[in-house]
Amino acid sequence: MAPKDSIIVIKIGGSTLENNGTILEDILLLQSKQYKPVVIHGGGKLINKWMERQGIFPRFVNGLRVTDKDAIDIVVSVLAGVINKRMVAEISNAGGKAVGLCGIDGRIFESTIQNPLLGYVGKITKVNDQLIHDILGAGYIPLIAPIGINVTGDLEGSEFLNINADTAAGEIASALKAERLVFLTDVEGVLDVNNQLIEALSLEQGRNLIESGIAKQGMIPKLQSGLTAAASGSDVSIINGNTPQALLHSVDAKRIGTIIKKR
Ligand SMILES: Nc1ncnc2c1ncn2[C@@H]1O[C@H](COP(=O)(O)OP(=O)(O)OP(=O)(O)O)[C@@H](O)[C@H]1O
Numbered sequence: 177m178a179p180k181d182s183i184i185v186i187k188i189g190g191s192t193l194e195n196n197g198t199i200l201e202d203i204l205l206l207q208s209k210q211y212k213p214v215v216i217h218g219g220g221k222l223i224n225k226w227m228e229r230q231g232i233f234p235r236f237v238n239g240l241r242v243t244d245k246d247a248i249d250i251v252v253s254v255l256a257g258v259i260n261k262r263m264v265a266e267i268s269n270a271g272g273k274a275v276g277l278c279g280i281d282g283r284i285f286e287s288t289i290q291n292p293l294l295g296y297v298g299k300i301t302k303v304n305d306q307l308i309h310d311i312l313g314a315g316y317i318p319l320i321a322p323i324g325i326n327v328t329g330d331l332e333g334s335e336f337l338n339i340n341a342d343t344a345a346g347e348i349a350s351a352l353k354a355e356r357l358v359f360l361t362d363v364e365g366v367l368d369v370n371n372q373l374i375e376a377l378s379l380e381q382g383r384n385l386i387e388s389g390i391a392k393q394g395m396i397p398k399l400q401s402g403l404t405a406a407a408s409g410s411d412v413s414i415i416n417g418n419t420p421q422a423l424l425h426s427v428d429a430k431r432i433g434t435i436i437k438k439r
């Protein structure tokens with residue numbers, strides 16, 4: 177059994193959402209063992225598909241999506257709509273209880289424009305976690321789409337901002353003082369220059385991987401956010417969500433994926 181109130185923040189990559197893995201079953205099992213799972217999800221691949229349908233070509237800078245006015249509407253619709261509700265329905269059909277929401281609900285993520293060159297991409301300025309505690313207290317699993325409310329004074333054209341899901345997961349983990357933060361992605365973990373899995377990563381090694389360019393694209397925000405969470409005391413791992421029971425193994429401290437050392 178988990179220690180009382182043991183919060184586990186789980187980031188599910190869009191890269192793993194479309195495969196019929198065991199992630200949602202694993203989350204329900206963790207909840208039955210008295211853990212309190214809090215889920216943040218991405219949706220990169222499906223967002224790209226919907227954008228391409230509208231003739232918008234996705235662009236990324238350091239792993240962050242460049243989001244213009246047309247793009248932000250698609251991001252909100254796909255992330256907080258199609259993807260989020262599909263996951264809630266799947267958990268519900270498996271007999272679980274979930275509430276799907278995004279960072280606008282309860283003002284969970286207050287955010288401002290991070291860098292005008294990226295468009296409507298948000299930097300979280302404040303996390304309001306009361307609603308998450310209320311949902312957990314009622315026995316539901318919160319599934320959060322990483323959209324922030326734009327608190328930039330003049331709004332600059334959009335009430336919403338697109339927040340990288342890895343960054344959002346790290347911020348939620350730190351606000352909730354989560355015992356553990358797990359990133360589920362589509363690779364075995366963090367890979368070194370020879371594409372070999374790094375089983376344990378120090379904070380310094382992690383920073384070096386980013387600086388040297390060995391960690392690229394989507395791995396950059398994952399590492400940045402994971403390093404911050406590990407430094408503030410959470411157990412952090414990056415694992416392959418397509419591997420059956422990977423999440424359970426990671427929580428049971430079986431060697432799987434990459435573990436970020438706390439110092
Ligand atoms: N050093 C590295 N080790 C492992 N993966 C890396 C590395 N550098 C870059 N990557 C890339 O990072 C990708 C994972 O990030 P990506 O953003 O694509 O997925 P995700 O975060 O799981 O999904 P989403 O962005 O939809 O939430 C891997 O598929 C891999 O291509």
Ligand SMILES: [Mg+2]
Nearest residue numbers: 189218220394
């Ligand atoms: Mg990503």
